[in-house]
Amino acid sequence: MIDFSATHLQLFGLPQQYGIDLNVLESRYRELQTKAHPDRFAGEDETQIRLAEQWSGRINEAYRVLKSPFERGCYLLTLQGIEPFGQNQPAMPPDFLMQQMQWHEQLAEARSKADKLMQLEQSVERHKKSLLTDLSGTVDSSAEQAALILRKLKFLFRLEEQVGEALEALE
Amino acid sequence: MSYSEKVLDHYENPRNVGTLTDEDGDIGTGMVGAPACGDVMKLQIRVNEQGVIEDAKFKTYGCGSAIASSSLVTEWVKGKTLEQALEIKNTAIAEELALPPVKIHCSILAEDAIKAAVADYQSKKAVAEEYTACQPTS
Numbered sequence: 379m380i381d382f383s384a385t386h387l388q389l390f391g392l393p394q395q396y397g398i399d400l401n402v403l404e405s406r407y408r409e410l411q412t413k414a415h416p417d418r419f420a421g422e423d424e425t426q427i428r429l430a431e432q433w434s435g436r437i438n439e440a441y442r443v444l445k446s447p448f449e450r451g452c453y454l455l456t457l458q459g460i461e462p463f464g465q466n467q468p469a470m471p472p473d474f475l476m477q478q479m480q481w482h483e484q485l486a487e488a489r490s491k492a493d494k495l496m497q498l499e500q501s502v503e504r505h506k507k508s509l510l511t512d513l514s515g516t517v518d519s520s521a522e523q524a525a526l527i528l529r530k531l532k533f534l535f536r537l538e539e540q541v542g543e544a545l546e547a548l549e
Numbered sequence: 550m551s552y553s554e555k556v557l558d559h560y561e562n563p564r565n566v567g568t569l570t571d572e573d574g575d576i577g578t579g580m581v582g583a584p585a586c587g588d589v590m591k592l593q594i595r596v597n598e599q600g601v602i603e604d605a606k607f608k609t610y611g612c613g614s615a616i617a618s619s620s621l622v623t624e625w626v627k628g629k630t631l632e633q634a635l636e637i638k639n640t641a642i643a644e645e646l647a648l649p650p651v652k653i654h655c656s657i658l659a660e661d662a663i664k665a666a667v668a669d670y671q672s673k674k675a676v677a678e679e680y681t682a683c684q685p686t687s
Contacts, residue, residue, distance in 0.1 A: 470584065472580050478589045479608065479610070529584035
């Protein structure tokens with residue numbers, strides 16, 4: 379019953395693609411987790427228990443990755459042999475970097491102004507959403523393009539984090 | 550993880566922070582970013598007619614090592630020709646700042662920023678020369 383070589387998607391009986399039904403993921407995750415729960419193996423020998431623990435950990439990890447659009451995208455590209463954050467990826471486009479620079483400048487200026495910070499937060503959020511939409515259309519068809527979108531998203535996550543920290547500091 | 554004294558020095562007193570405004574077409578701007586950590590770096594150089602870098606400024610949003618690496622290269626490129634500037638290797642930056650292995654990518658970013666700034670200057674210059682060449686010589 380345990381196949382450690384299955385992909386995260388195979389584990390949950392899902393098709394090998396980016397677009398998946400998150401409700402199906404959720405219910406299969408619960409089913410599998412119940413089956414593999416180490417408590418069910420109480421009283422059995424050590425090996426069985428250890429195996430159940432490993433299995434349970436494997437299911438949790440696969441679920442964590444597939445649930446997140448960003449992680450799922452990275453994972454599917456890795457299966458295709460593409461490392462979105464590998465050393466040999468092309469440089470980021472200058473206009474994107476310019477935009478990043480501007481956002482960071484706005485963040486530095488807005489440090490103590492909650493309304494400005496919230497405006498910035500919203501524009502980062504909008505940009506992130508549109509990138510996530512682009513991502514869903516590219517992972518299965520155009521891996522290189524998807525890898526670039528994932529790299530862009532990583533910059534936005536970082537920025538979002540910093541805007542969040544600045545907002546928290548104001549409270 | 551603790552920063553080396555040199556990193557702290559550049560971090561606390563960064564050299565040549567700012568922006569160069571391009572009025573005479575003698576500025577090259579290099580923009581680079583590291584997706585893994587979200588750092589962004591802008592390096593600008595002002596180049597005279599002899600092809601020597603007269604001034605350099607940077608703006609970096611990132612960790613202390615990224616700031617120190619870019620601050621250091623603005624000092625290093627000044628007075629160098631474009632060719633000499635392109636010879637600056639990330640290993641030299643990392644060594645000078647005693648960067649730990651996990652921060653080597655910051656020095657790579659700084660090296661890439663020099664290359665990008667030089668390339669930007671050269672492409673602008675090529676366009677300008679082409680433009681001059683097309684002017685009628687009455």
